[in-house]
Amino acid sequence: MSMPSEDTSARPVALVTGPTSGLGAGFAKKFASHGYDLVLVARDEERMRVLAEEMKALYDTECEILQSDLATTSGREKVALRLGEGVEVLVNNAGFDTSGEFWTEEPKLLQAQLDVNVTAVMQLTRAALPAMIASVNGTIINVASVGGLLSGRGSTYSGSKAYVISFSEGLSGGLRGMGVRIQALCPGFIRTELHQRAGIDMSSIPKAMWLSVDEVVAASLADLENGKVISIPGIQYKVLTTVGRLVPRSLVRRVNKQRSAEGGRAHNGR
Numbered sequence: 001m002s003m004p005s006e007d008t009s010a011r012p013v014a015l016v017t018g019p020t021s022g023l024g025a026g027f028a029k030k031f032a033s034h035g036y037d038l039v040l041v042a043r044d045e046e047r048m049r050v051l052a053e054e055m056k057a058l059y060d061t062e063c064e065i066l067q068s069d070l071a072t073t074s075g076r077e078k079v080a081l082r083l084g085e086g087v088e089v090l091v092n093n094a095g096f097d098t099s100g101e102f103w104t105e106e107p108k109l110l111q112a113q114l115d116v117n118v119t120a121v122m123q124l125t126r127a128a129l130p131a132m133i134a135s136v137n138g139t140i141i142n143v144a145s146v147g148g149l150l151s152g153r154g155s156t157y158s159g160s161k162a163y164v165i166s167f168s169e170g171l172s173g174g175l176r177g178m179g180v181r182i183q184a185l186c187p188g189f190i191r192t193e194l195h196q197r198a199g200i201d202m203s204s205i206p207k208a209m210w211l212s213v214d215e216v217v218a219a220s221l222a223d224l225e226n227g228k229v230i231s232i233p234g235i236q237y238k239v240l241t242t243v244g245r246l247v248p249r250s251l252v253r254r255v256n257k258q259r260s261a262e263g264g265r266a267h268n269g270r
């Protein structure tokens with residue numbers, strides 16, 4: 001991560017979506033600890049206020065709070081407007097999973113998931129890039145998932161994350177030489193509020209498959225420095241995704257079918 005200048009009036013700014021818990025809170029705290037001011041974007045204003053106070057006390061961070069529901073057009077427009085003014089870092093982190101089968105899940109919820117996991121990532125990246133390109137300086141971290149590399153039964157979540165990976169990877173080629181870095185971060189299971197919010201029972205997941213927020217943030221930033229566009233934190237997930245890509249798609253489909261018959265959710269990393 002590039003370090004800010006000594007002049008405090010010119011502190012760099014990181015805009016983080018979904019900083020009220022989990023991975024987003026981890027990214028916000030890490031950037032604040034590196035001297036960045038923050039723009040916080042989520043629905044829960046009270047939790048953002050608590051985080052802002054904590055960051056001010058710890059690092060003298062200035063936090064702008066943008067209360068916004070990224071599932072709505074007006075919510076995304078509000079954030080896009082702020083990005084147009086210029087930020088050094090954008091972390092498109094907000095996202096959510098669902099627990100039901102596709103054909104029984106509320107259509108409205110599925111649309112909201114697409115809007116938060118995909119539309120917001122695309123629109124906010126589009127809003128941030130012109131200022132980053134003009135200043136030949138910028139970093140965009142798009143939080144995807146291992147689930148976007150190895151599709152499981154939760155088809156809409158995996159599908160949304162596959163979009164984020166393909167979109168970010170493609171864009172990285174176009175941005176070469178323009179001073180803007182882009183990454184698709186693909187974590188496996190992280191202990192956050194995601195599964196609880198979705199009502200997914202995770203009790204059968206082996207301990208070895210869990211990553212910590214700090215581990216994922218550190219891996220993402222190290223991979224950025226090394227110019228890696230697709231970041232897969234944790235050796236267990238590097239192995240899983242490498243093997244997964246070698247396995248024929250027909251076998252993957254057969255395993256998913258078997259899991260369906262057993263009534264379980266795909267546990268390949270969310």
Ligand SMILES: NC(=O)c1ccc[n+]([C@@H]2O[C@H](COP(=O)([O-])OP(=O)(O)OC[C@H]3O[C@@H](n4cnc5c(N)ncnc54)[C@H](OP(=O)(O)O)[C@@H]3O)[C@@H](O)[C@H]2O)c1
Binds near residue numbers: 024041042144195270
């Ligand atoms: N946990 C995992 O195992 C895992 C694995 C791979 C990838 N990921 C990805 O990591 C990212 C962060 O998730 P997490 O695990 O940290 O989950 P989390 O603890 O549930 O945090 C999700 C964050 O997204 C925000 N958010 C959700 N819906 C929103 C909306 N409509 N508008 C604005 N903000 C919204 C939430 O804020 P408010 O509720 O305050 O709005 C919250 O801050 C997601 O993209 C997720 O898909 C997670």
